[in-house]
Amino acid sequence: MALHQGEKGKKREIKSTRRRRKKHGKKEKKKEDKSKERNYKIRNNSTNNMRLVHLLRSLGLLVLSSVLTYGLHSPKKVHTIGILVEKTLSWMVMSSHKILNTSTCDADTWQLGAVKVVHDVFQSNDLPSMQNCIAKMQAEGVAGIVVLAMCDNQLLLHQLLRQKNIPHVPVPSTYCYRDHFEEGRSPWRLRQRASTLSLVIKDTIKALNFLAIKEIIIFTDGTYNINQASVILQSLSEENIRFMAYQVNYTNASYKSVLEWTKKSIKRTYFLLLTYGHGSMEILNCARDLELIRYNTFWIIANLDMNIEELKTLDLQNVRANILYIKKPCISSSVGISGEQNGFNISITDNYLLQTVSRYFTYCLNMSETTPQPSEIWQAELFFPIAEMEFDETNDNMFMVDPEEVVDRKYDIFRVDGYEEEPTYKRIGEWCSEVGLVFMVTPIDARDVFPNALPGLGNATLKVGTVVLAPYITRVNGTGWEGFCIDILNEMSSTMNFNYILQEPEDKMFGVYDNATHNWTGVIGMAYNNEVDLGIGPITLTAHRFEYIDFTHPFSEDGIGIAYRLEDDRVSMDMIFRPFQLWVWILTPGAIFFVGIFLTVINKISAIFRSTKACEELNCSYYENCWYTLGTALMQGQNNEPKNVSGRIVIIFWWLFVILLTTYYTAFLAAILTVKVSKLSITSLEDLAHHPSIKPITLSGSTWWSYFLKSRNPSYRTIGREIRRSPNVTDTARIMEMVLTENFAYVMDSSVVRYFAAKDKKAYAFVEEKGYRQSLGFITPKHSAIREMLSFNIIKFQELGLIEKWRRQWCNCTKQLLLRKSVETKALALEDLGGAFTVAGGTALASILLAFMEKVISKYRKSKVLETPIEERNEQKDLEQSSIRLKLFRRR
Numbered sequence: 042m043a044l045h046q047g048e049k050g051k052k053r054e055i056k057s058t059r060r061r062r063k064k065h066g067k068k069e070k071k072k073e074d075k076s077k078e079r080n081y082k083i084r085n086n087s088t089n090n091m092r093l094v095h096l097l098r099s100l101g102l103l104v105l106s107s108v109l110t111y112g113l114h115s116p117k118k119v120h121t122i123g124i125l126v127e128k129t130l131s132w133m134v135m136s137s138h139k140i141l142n143t144s145t146c147d148a149d150t151w152q153l154g155a156v157k158v159v160h161d162v163f164q165s166n167d168l169p170s171m172q173n174c175i176a177k178m179q180a181e182g183v184a185g186i187v188v189l190a191m192c193d194n195q196l197l198l199h200q201l202l203r204q205k206n207i208p209h210v211p212v213p214s215t216y217c218y219r220d221h222f223e224e225g226r227s228p229w230r231l232r233q234r235a236s237t238l239s240l241v242i243k244d245t246i247k248a249l250n251f252l253a254i255k256e257i258i259i260f261t262d263g264t265y266n267i268n269q270a271s272v273i274l275q276s277l278s279e280e281n282i283r284f285m286a287y288q289v290n291y292t293n294a295s296y297k298s299v300l301e302w303t304k305k306s307i308k309r310t311y312f313l314l315l316t317y318g319h320g321s322m323e324i325l326n327c328a329r330d331l332e333l334i335r336y337n338t339f340w341i342i343a344n345l346d347m348n349i350e351e352l353k354t355l356d357l358q359n360v361r362a363n364i365l366y367i368k369k370p371c372i373s374s375s376v377g378i379s380g381e382q383n384g385f386n387i388s389i390t391d392n393y394l395l396q397t398v399s400r401y402f403t404y405c406l407n408m409s410e411t412t413p414q415p416s417e418i419w420q421a422e423l424f425f426p427i428a429e430m431e432f433d434e435t436n437d438n439m440f441m442v443d444p445e446e447v448v449d450r451k452y453d454i455f456r457v458d459g460y461e462e463e464p465t466y467k468r469i470g471e472w473c474s475e476v477g478l479v480f481m482v483t484p485i486d487a488r489d490v491f492p493n494a495l496p497g498l499g500n501a502t503l504k505v506g507t508v509v510l511a512p513y514i515t516r517v518n519g520t521g522w523e524g525f526c527i528d529i530l531n532e533m534s535s536t537m538n539f540n541y542i543l544q545e546p547e548d549k550m551f552g553v554y555d556n557a558t559h560n561w562t563g564v565i566g567m568a569y570n571n572e573v574d575l576g577i578g579p580i581t582l583t584a585h586r587f588e589y590i591d592f593t594h595p596f597s598e599d600g601i602g603i604a605y606r607l608e609d610d611r612v613s614m615d616m617i618f619r620p621f622q623l624w625v626w627i628l629t630p631g632a633i634f635f636v637g638i639f640l641t642v643i644n645k646i647s648a649i650f651r652s653t654k655a656c657e658e659l660n661c662s663y664y665e666n667c668w669y670t671l672g673t674a675l676m677q678g679q680n681n682e683p684k685n686v687s688g689r690i691v692i693i694f695w696w697l698f699v700i701l702l703t704t705y706y707t708a709f710l711a712a713i714l715t716v717k718v719s720k721l722s723i724t725s726l727e728d729l730a731h732h733p734s735i736k737p738i739t740l741s742g743s744t745w746w747s748y749f750l751k752s753r754n755p756s757y758r759t760i761g762r763e764i765r766r767s768p769n770v771t772d773t774a775r776i777m778e779m780v781l782t783e784n785f786a787y788v789m790d791s792s793v794v795r796y797f798a799a800k801d802k803k804a805y806a807f808v809e810e811k812g813y814r815q816s817l818g819f820i821t822p823k824h825s826a827i828r829e830m831l832s833f834n835i836i837k838f839q840e841l842g843l844i845e846k847w848r849r850q851w852c853n854c855t856k857q858l859l860l861r862k863s864v865e866t867k868a869l870a871l872e873d874l875g876g877a878f879t880v881a882g883g884t885a886l887a888s889i890l891l892a893f894m895e896k897v898i899s900k901y902r903k904s905k906v907l908e909t910p911i912e913e914r915n916e917q918k919d920l921e922q923s924s925i926r927l928k929l930f931r932r933r
Contacts, residue, residue: 121157123183125174125198127190128162129263159183165194175201185209191263237474239269241367241452242313242343243276244478252339252487254282254311255826258303260296260324261315262289264344273315289316289324296324300331303338308498308826311339318347325355336361336499339491343367349455349466357457357464361493366455366466454478456490497538498827505530505541506564506573508551510740510773512796512851513579525851526577526819529596532843533834537827544573549771550742551580563742565590568820574827576820579790581744591823594832595816596844601745602794603808604777605723605735605786617880620709629702633674636695637667643687674699726810729786730756738776738785741769744815745788760788773797780805790817792852 159181161174171194178186185208188198202209246254257277261270270286277284289296303310312328314321321342328334334355340363352366454470469489470480482489507514507526514524522543534541544567546552552565561569564576568590579599582592618626641663673696683689723729729737737760739745749761767785770776777797779785781804787794791809798805819835821828838844 121159121181121183123178123181123186124158124160125178125186125188125190126160126162127194128164129191157181163194165191168197171198171201175205175207179205179207183207238343238367238452239265239272240474241472241478242273242315242341244472245341245343245365245367245454246273246276246280246282248478248480249490250280251485252490254280255829256283256285257311257313258299259284259286259313259315260289260299260320261286262291262317262320264317265315270315273313284313289320291320291323294327297327300324300328300333304331304333309337309339312341314340314342314344316344318344318351321347322351322354325352329355329357329360334360334362334364336363336493336495337501339363339365339494341365341367352466360464361495362457362464363491363494364457365490367452367472368455369452454480456492458492495538497536497830500538500540502540502542503574503827504572505543506546506567506576507543507578508545508549508564508771510578510793512792514577525597525847526579528847528850529835529838529844530577532838533831536834536837537830541575548742550740551578551744553742553747554585561589565820568822571822574821574825575831578819579793579817580820582816582818583744586820589823590820591825591828593819593821593828594835595818596835596839597817597848598814599817600791600814601726601788601810602791602798603723603726603729603786603788603810604780604794604798604805606781606784607804607806617710620706632698633670634667636670636691638663640666640670640683640688640691643691644683644685670695674702676703723786723806724808726760726788727756729788730759732786735784735786736767737763737788738767738770738779739764739788740773740776741771743789745790749788764788777805796852 159178161177163174164170175186175198186202187210188195188202190198199209259273265273274284274286287296287299310333314324316324321344325334325340325342328338328340334340334357342364343366348368349366352364355362452472453468454472455466456469458465458467469482469485470478472478480489487494509516512524513526514522517523530541533539546563546567548562550563552561552563554561560566564573564578564580565586567573568576576590579597580586580592582595586592621629644666673692676699683692723732723735729735737749739749746764749757749764752758752761770779773787773789773793774797776785776787780787787797795807795809798807819831821831835844
């Protein structure tokens with residue numbers, strides 16, 4: 042009765058209010074707009090409204106039905122109220138069996154005392170479905186409709202309901218912008234759903250920076266609007282976290298393909314579920330079936346309508362689940378209301394629920410009979426006081442607050458504990474608007490947040506591509522592996538907690554780019570096509586390769602080495618002639634004859650020996666002087682030295698010449714016979730490019746193979762042309778055989794060439810090109826999550842000296858090759874003196890031939906003598922005897 046008595050007074054109050062608004066005009070409207078804008082900012086910065094279910098049920102059902110029961114002129118009359126809900130939001134007011142109903146327009150009728158409530162569900166963005174539901178409600182004779190829909194559908198329904206002149210109140214599930222609300226529409230604004238929760242997620246991501254999250258996968262289904270999502274994405278960008286956001290479609294299970302793709306990865310994967318409760322459970326169950334709830338996948342769940350009991354329905358026994366769940370600390374099944382009535386700070390309790398709300402609703406319904414536009418008045422006046430209504434979710438209170446007041450919100454952070462038995466959920470922190478996120482344990486580390494995570498890569502098995510190339514990678518008995526890179530890989534496996542399987546490409550190459558197929562071959566091709574997780578070996582870092590794959594931090598540097606066959610240093614029969622070249626041997630006898638002739642001329646023109654008789658006495662003939670110079674050259678004593686000064690000066694210089702000549706010959710011959718000196722015909726790539734007989738060859742598909750083919754250096758281009766003509770070989774052992782048998786020079790990484798050349802240092806010559814070095818590293822697929830971990834450990838191994846230790850162990854063969862010129866003495870064998878014996882034998886043979894010639898000549902002369910008369914022969918004989926006696930006398 043109190044409501045009827047105050048009805049006339051209320052009408053006068055409303056008319057007075059309208060007159061005041063009309064009087065003030067634009068000024069009043071401007072103030073109202075500022076007030077609404079300020080209220081919007083407060084709501085935009087405040088927390089999530091998890092109480093949408095309570096608000097809609099309590100206010101839209103209980104309040105409206107009770108108001109109609111007590112607020113109409115005829116209490117006995119049964120009134121009908123319609124609730125029109127978009128299907129994507131039907132879970133808020135319906136049971137689970139209603140949510141799964143696939144009918145186009147699912148109508149349901151509830152009887153609450155004297156009020157009949159018709160509840161219909163329409164499909165999103167489906168005009169026929171909306172029209173069908175409205176027609177059914179019209180057939181039921183509804184007095185008004187409460188619309189629960191997204192903003193776009195609200196605008197469409199608003200036009201449809203206005204055309205049919207049906208009173209309606211829109212209840213946005215997310216904030217609809219001010220320009221969407223025309224004048225006369227409901228000023229009721231629900232707080233942004235999940236607005237505070239987006240701040241909780243932001244603070245949580247910032248607090249978990251010690252996890253070094255590099256990438257995160259986000260699933261969303263419309264729970265968060267653009268503004269809320271931007272807060273979360275901005276926080277990810279500030280922490281340098283890459284993100285991939287996927288819009289979930291539950292009809293075709295679009296999330297399943299994303300999870301299946303993620304399952305193939307061995308890296309740590311982080312998921313963020315920004316979905317409704319039933320959607321989160323659907324995704325988690327799918328991940329459980331795909332075994333994606335495991336040691337290296339981490340789930341962060343944040344929504345307002347899921348509780349711990351639902352999470353416990355997941356079968357997580359014997360599963361290393363890493364789940365972080367953000368939830369509200371208390372969820373009540375009813376709205377508790379308390380407080381006092383004083384203006385805009387009015388509070389509502391169960392006892393005063395009808396008195397405070399129903400008067401507005403009753404007045405609007407009564408006005409609908411006399412007002413030409415009842416829909417607008419009904420909307421504008423009914424919920425005007427509720428424009429300032431808020432929820433205190435901590436105390437479960439619904440009250441009207443001052444626009445400047447900020448309502449506190451709190452959230453709890455839970456983690457999953459245990460995996461061998463039934464897992465439990467432990468509270469590890471809380472968030473409130475005043476202090477932000479606070480963890481129970483400080484300082485906090487990864488084990489406090491995700492205790493079921495395994496360190497490193499969680500004992501994952503990596504596929505590793507490689508090519509056998511000693512000393513970096515070698516096979517042991519056809520099954521095992523060892524080498525420089527294998528030692529690094531084994532240490533990484535222990536440090537990063539992973540296993541590995543080594544694989545070789547079919548072409549046995551590290552990889553070259555194929556311009557025809559636009560693809561890579563070898564190990565690089567395996568990494569480029571994601572066939573392996575890691576590629577190891579002496580893989581050179583180049584700009585072209587960086588475009589297709591990623592490199593780790595270099596573990597070593599190396600230059601260019603050349604190995605070729607040494608010249609045969611065995612002693613031959615002509616060894617005694619090797620000290621001098623051919624022209625020296627030709628000029629030496631010429632010098633003997635020249636000095637003999639020159640000495641003869643000097644003696645003849647000397648003043649001491651002007652007479653022919655004196656010259657004959659001193660044997661001044663050409664024959665005698667040449668014999669003298671030959672005797673001194675062979676270090677044989679001679680008695681008839683020149684007596685004149687000019688002749689002796691000539692002899693002095695001849696003796697000096699003979700001393701130097703014999704010294705050089707003796708020293709060089711001794712070195713040849715006692716020490717083997719290896720002559721290096723190639724000392725650089727420049728020499729190799731212009732060598733007439735030795736041709737370059739390198740490992741097919743290696744960096745140097747591409748380098749020489751594309752180089753702009755003229756000498757290197759020459760080497761590249763020769764390499765192109767050479768056979769394509771991918772086995773270093775085979776190339777070293779070709780070096781010995783086919784006169785090739787092997788050009789490759791210095792450490793590789795040095796390693797093979799050191800195995801037989803007597804057969805191979807090794808030369809290292811000075812000044813040119815390249816970095817060597819491991820490779821991973823592009824944007825691999827393990828690359829930074831690998832690089833970090835390589836740097837760590839270098840700081841600890843492990844890399845240098847392994848390099849010395851496998852590549853410590855430089856000294857042996859550089860000391861190739863060390864002295865190796867031995868006793869002279871018969872073949873070493875073969876040349877000397879040959880000369881002696883040849884001289885003996887020549888003397889025998891000369892003896893026979895002399896004998897023949899002697900017989901010839903005797904025959905001539907016999908033909909000469911006796912008197913002439915006696916005279917010649919007397920002259921010869923007289924000449925001999927004269928010489929003997931002069932000598933005395």
